Amino acid sequence: MTSDANVTRMRLDGAVQHRAGQQFLAGKGYAGEAFPRVHRVEPHGFTSHPVAGGIATVIGARGNRDSLYALGGANPGLVPVLPQGGTAIYDHLGNIVSLVMTELRIVHASRIHLVAPEIILEGEIKLGGPGASRPASAQGTVDTGGFADVTNPATKVWME
Known part of the structure; x- marks a missing residue:
């Protein structure tokens, strides 16, 4: 990797190892070189498990093949x-x-x-598709307790 400023690409073989919160990938370079364990850089708060056929950019730190880092890893056929x-x-x-x-x-x-102690939906809700236009609850409807529906948010829920 000395002639290309320590940057190359590899096709992932699908082998992914997770160790101590870090991810390591394996694959082959486009010149046929083997990369059995390349540290994949991931941002905080996001992780993914790349699949075989993905392409990662490989960078060698200080020209040292023992210090390789992978960026990316998307499979072009799945993007x-x-x-x-x-x-x-x-x-x-x-x-x-x-x-x-x-x-x-x-x-x-x-x-x-969706999992949460409280889920808030604001706006009109269309059940069944974008053409929903029949109210799920209409103002004036009397519920089982004998109360008329005056301000029930369900008046903004539409069904097909």
């Missing part, structure tokens, strides 16, 4: 196509949380589970 300015968190199964323009979109294969 979602986004418009300019878009952001996404995704996995290898097609699940995605994306921020595009003025919309936050969550797509998951089977279930979305």
